[in-house]
Amino acid sequence: MDTIAIVGAGPGGLTCARILQRHGIPVTVYDRDAGRDARDQGGTLDLHADNGQIALREAGLLDEFFARCRLEGQEMRGLDIGGTLLMHHVPDADERFKPEIDRGELRDLLLDSLEPGTVRWGHAVTSVGAIDADLVIGADGASSRVRRAVSAATPQYTGVSFLEAWFHDVEKQHADVAELVGQGGAHAADGVRAVFAQRNGGDHIRVYIIQRVPVDWIAAAGLSTDDTAGLRAHLLDEFAEWSPRMRKLVSDNDGRYVDRPIFALPVPHTWEHNPRVTLLGDAAHLMPPLGVGVNLAMLDASDLALALVNAPSLAEGVRRYEEILFPRSIETQKLLDGRAADLLEPVTA
Structure with missing residues (x-):
């Protein structure tokens, strides 16, 4: 049987593993952390109805996400430097477009959905050659080691x-x-x-x-x-x-x-098809943090997992996935290129 390895136990890697397992495809996830509680997972994430939530639905976890998320977290305020409120979005009671969830809570939701032993903690993967698998999926973020197997691109400071x-x-x-x-x-x-x-x-x-x-x-x-x-x-x-x-x-x-x-990757960022290696999330298309990062990573994960499920071979599954990934990521990269400085623009009423 073909073997699949995912490097990185973040939201993208774990979502991909969960969907593969739901379809009976075995997978191993490697992560450098010593365990799930090795470090603080950071702050809060908003999962959008048109990408992140689609992935959670494919993972069979959308209802549990809504049981854990904070709908009130969709409130947004725009202030001037004196603290005067210039813009205020108060979500409706049933608004579900982009509710918030703590990153650690989302990770626990995904980890608990996997078969025991799926994640091999304490495995810092330095190269694709160190993994014995027919397909290696790089879900290892901005400083991806897996990326080096298919691309010479390096993130540049914005x-x-x-x-x-x-x-x-x-x-x-x-x-x-x-x-x-x-x-x-x-x-x-x-x-x-x-x-x-x-x-x-x-x-x-x-x-x-x-x-x-x-x-x-x-x-x-x-x-x-x-x-x-x-x-x-x-x-x-x-x-x-x-x-x-x-x-x-x-x-x-x-x-x-x-x-x-x-940091952000060069625009556009693509690579020559390699039937043994592919990327998702920040490893594939690191962009300025303007609200799309984790959502695109999870949508990538869903698209990749479903392509592998439905294709006659791993190589064809990777090809089909990249035919979806590249146009979408290029479009978003171009949209956000050079726009990190937008965050410095004053709020208008």
Whole structure:
């Protein structure tokens, strides 16, 4: 029997594995983490009705997703730098277009749906040749090692960088921040810098501090990510024209900041057909984070799994999948190319 290996136990890789198993096709997932609880999985995700939810339906998990997601997380606020509300979307009670779910919650949903032993933890795959399988699927993200087997492309810095900050026990400890953000997301910008805050489950809020800066801006300022006090003072200077209430979003966080410079693959990104290797998600089409990443990864995963299920051979399944993948990813890449800086544009009423 043909063997299939997926590298990467993120939403895309796990969705692909789940759909394959639903159709009786065995698969092994390799992940470098020591286990499912080895590290924090990050913040919240919105899964869209026209892509991410389609994949969950094929995985047989859509009802359980709706039992776990936060419909109220679809609220969106646009603020000016003084904290005045300029735009406010309040979701209807039955609105289901893009509800929020914590990344860890989504991962648990997918992991629990797989057959025991599907994921082999603690396997850091450095090359396709290290895996004994007829088909290797690269679902290993922005710095994909699998990508190297089919493409020489490397992600390039977009000129925009995120600094991630977390707020915990927000209703009691950060009431002003909680009031600003609401139950979903809130965005404010001045053309040079911006913040985007997201409500997460468990009474947490994650804030992305967004700036157009060199990739090494922290070191260039004589700072490091270990120097929380120094970074905080630097940010307060950068956001000096913002109101004191809005500056809390960049300075009152709990714990360290996380540096997340934004990279993207060249546009367009394709590769010559290789019957033994293919890619999905960020490994295939890393783009600026403008609301499509995880959704496209999961739709890729669904399309690939179904192509493999219905094709007469793995090679033909890969070919059929890439005939779907390339036009879609190229169109979206072109749409988002150079648009990371859009996040810095002021909100309009």
